[in-house]
Every structure is written in C-alpha cells, then in structure tokens.
Amino acid sequence: MRRLGFRGGLGLVVLLAVASLIVVGLLQSRGTDSDPAVAGSGAVSTAPVGDPAPDPLAGIAVVAKRTKVPGYDRDDFGPAWTDDTDAPLGRNGCDTRNDILERDLVDRVNFDIWRCPWAVRSGTLHDPYSGAVIAFQHGEDTSNAVQIDHIVSLALAWDMGASTWTPELRARFANDPANLIAVAGEANFAKASHTPASWMPPNEAFRCDYADRYTSVLRQYGLPIDRASAEALRGVLQAC
Incomplete structure (x- = not known):
C-alpha cells in the first residue's frame, strides 16, 4: 500500500475538518428551528405562568x-x-x-x-x-x-x-x-x-x-x- 505523502496527508486532514464543521452547522440549525424560544407561533412556550388574580369575592358565599x-x-x-x-x-x-x-x-x-x-x-x-x-x-x-x-x-x-x-x-x-x-x-x-x-x-x-x-x-x-x-x-x- 502506497503511503500518503506529507501534502496528501495534510489535504485529508483539511477535508475532514471542513466536513466536521458542516455537520455541526447542520445540527445547530436543526436545534434552533425546534427551540420553542425562537420558533414560530405554533410553538408551545415553556415560560412560567403567573399566579391568577385573586377572586374579589373571596370569603363571600x-x-x-x-x-x-x-x-x-x-x-x-x-x-x-x-x-x-x-x-x-x-x-x-x-x-x-x-x-x-x-x-x-x-x-x-x-x-x-x-x-x-x-x-x-x-x-x-x-x-x-x-x-x-x-x-x-x-x-x-x-x-x-x-x-x-x-x-x-x-x-x-x-x-x-x-x-x-x-x-x-x-x-x-x-x-x-x-x-x-x-x-x-x-x-x-x-x-x-x-x-x-x-x-x-x-x-x-x-x-x-x-x-x-x-x-x-x-x-x-x-x-x-x-x-x-x-x-x-x-x-x-x-x-x-
């Protein structure tokens, strides 16, 4: 088997690095689209809801x-x-x-x-x-x-x-x-x-x-x- 030279090895490393960056970018893009904080109006918010207002007739039958x-x-x-x-x-x-x-x-x-x-x-x-x-x-x-x-x-x-x-x-x-x-x-x-x-x-x-x-x-x-x-x-x- 013919061994890669210095230049050939270096090129392979560069290609692998570029491919890794592309994969990471795709994963981040998918994660952002599904994040309820930035998704469209159809997303379900996970923000806490405040306590309901007290009943002004509390204590009255x-x-x-x-x-x-x-x-x-x-x-x-x-x-x-x-x-x-x-x-x-x-x-x-x-x-x-x-x-x-x-x-x-x-x-x-x-x-x-x-x-x-x-x-x-x-x-x-x-x-x-x-x-x-x-x-x-x-x-x-x-x-x-x-x-x-x-x-x-x-x-x-x-x-x-x-x-x-x-x-x-x-x-x-x-x-x-x-x-x-x-x-x-x-x-x-x-x-x-x-x-x-x-x-x-x-x-x-x-x-x-x-x-x-x-x-x-x-x-x-x-x-x-x-x-x-x-x-x-x-x-x-x-x-x-």
Missing part, C-alpha cells in the same frame, strides 16, 4: 338566587337612625342620619338641635349614585332631597340571613356607617332593595367604589349573595 323571606319589617332593625350606645358610632348626641350628612356633605352649615352639636342645616351633596349636585336644606319639605341609603339594603339583608339575627345585630347593621351613604332622594328610590344584578349606580365612575363597599359589608356580616349579583360585582371589581 354565593347562592343560586335570592329567596324572599316573609315577615320583613323596617322596625325589626330598630328605630331609624338611633343614637344608641350599641350603634357603631356610640351615643354622641346626634342620630345616625346627621352623622352621615356631616361626613358626606360639603360646604356644611351646622346648628345645634336635639342635643346634636353638628346637625346639618345646609350643605352640598355630590351624589355618588347619579353624579348630580344637590343643594341640601334642612326642613320638613326639603330634607328628603338628600337621603341616607343602605348600600346593602335592609330588605335584601333580611332575605339573605338577617331574619335570623338578634335584634341588636340588626340595629347595628342598620346604623353601620360602612353600609351607609348620603345620596339623592330619587337615586335612593330607584335603587330600593335591588340586588347588584338588577341595579348599579348610573354614575359609572362610582361603580368600583360601590362594588368594593358592597362586598366589604357582605364579608363583614357574613351575608351571602346570589349568583347573578356575584357575577355583576366580580365583573366591576376585576375591571377596576
């Missing part, structure tokens, strides 16, 4: 629907706007209505009446439900222009479990500032005891705050909500 419980009477929730030591605001000389007017109205003019040092004689309400601006004036024929609404209505609370509460707890619920808000009289009548599924504030800018307050009251008092209203509240809160 959801029932199929609101079931009317016979026997509802406003008097079952104690005297309207009591100034009682068991009420959340305690005995301060002012009934709950004047406490909320003092909190929610602006440009207030106060006067002392019925032992209440900050009874509101006049003021301005920026109605959160409708967006209207209401000039409030205390008086037999004018006071109803601004009313105090229960965010979770007493009738709805009765149907959802308050019918089994003690009288003391019902009175506390009816006078809890967390569940009370000053609104225009017309807006209060329109809302009545509707659930969130059938009524939301016409003023869309207030809906996030309304849904947040509503769910907070439900959670605080262990009240459930019907499925349709749960979806309505969840939809608002998830968009906030």
Whole structure:
C-alpha cells in the first residue's frame, strides 16, 4: 500500500475538518428551528405562568338566587337612625342620619338641635349614585332631597340571613356607617332593595367604589349573595 505523502496527508486532514464543521452547522440549525424560544407561533412556550388574580369575592358565599323571606319589617332593625350606645358610632348626641350628612356633605352649615352639636342645616351633596349636585336644606319639605341609603339594603339583608339575627345585630347593621351613604332622594328610590344584578349606580365612575363597599359589608356580616349579583360585582371589581 502506497503511503500518503506529507501534502496528501495534510489535504485529508483539511477535508475532514471542513466536513466536521458542516455537520455541526447542520445540527445547530436543526436545534434552533425546534427551540420553542425562537420558533414560530405554533410553538408551545415553556415560560412560567403567573399566579391568577385573586377572586374579589373571596370569603363571600354565593347562592343560586335570592329567596324572599316573609315577615320583613323596617322596625325589626330598630328605630331609624338611633343614637344608641350599641350603634357603631356610640351615643354622641346626634342620630345616625346627621352623622352621615356631616361626613358626606360639603360646604356644611351646622346648628345645634336635639342635643346634636353638628346637625346639618345646609350643605352640598355630590351624589355618588347619579353624579348630580344637590343643594341640601334642612326642613320638613326639603330634607328628603338628600337621603341616607343602605348600600346593602335592609330588605335584601333580611332575605339573605338577617331574619335570623338578634335584634341588636340588626340595629347595628342598620346604623353601620360602612353600609351607609348620603345620596339623592330619587337615586335612593330607584335603587330600593335591588340586588347588584338588577341595579348599579348610573354614575359609572362610582361603580368600583360601590362594588368594593358592597362586598366589604357582605364579608363583614357574613351575608351571602346570589349568583347573578356575584357575577355583576366580580365583573366591576376585576375591571377596576
């Protein structure tokens, strides 16, 4: 067998090296095409997925629907706007209505009446439900222009479990500032005891705050909500 000379051996080495480079290039090209990080839209991503957003209604029981419980009477929730030591605001000389007017109205003019040092004689309400601006004036024929609404209505609370509460707890619920808000009289009548599924504030800018307050009251008092209203509240809160 004839041995290769120096030049022939060198040429063979060069050829083998070139062939190796070609093979490596092909393998790398195939690896890149199958890499999900650089592949086309049909590739499956292996990137970690973040935790889902928390449920804004966590801790609130959801029932199929609101079931009317016979026997509802406003008097079952104690005297309207009591100034009682068991009420959340305690005995301060002012009934709950004047406490909320003092909190929610602006440009207030106060006067002392019925032992209440900050009874509101006049003021301005920026109605959160409708967006209207209401000039409030205390008086037999004018006071109803601004009313105090229960965010979770007493009738709805009765149907959802308050019918089994003690009288003391019902009175506390009816006078809890967390569940009370000053609104225009017309807006209060329109809302009545509707659930969130059938009524939301016409003023869309207030809906996030309304849904947040509503769910907070439900959670605080262990009240459930019907499925349709749960979806309505969840939809608002998830968009906030």
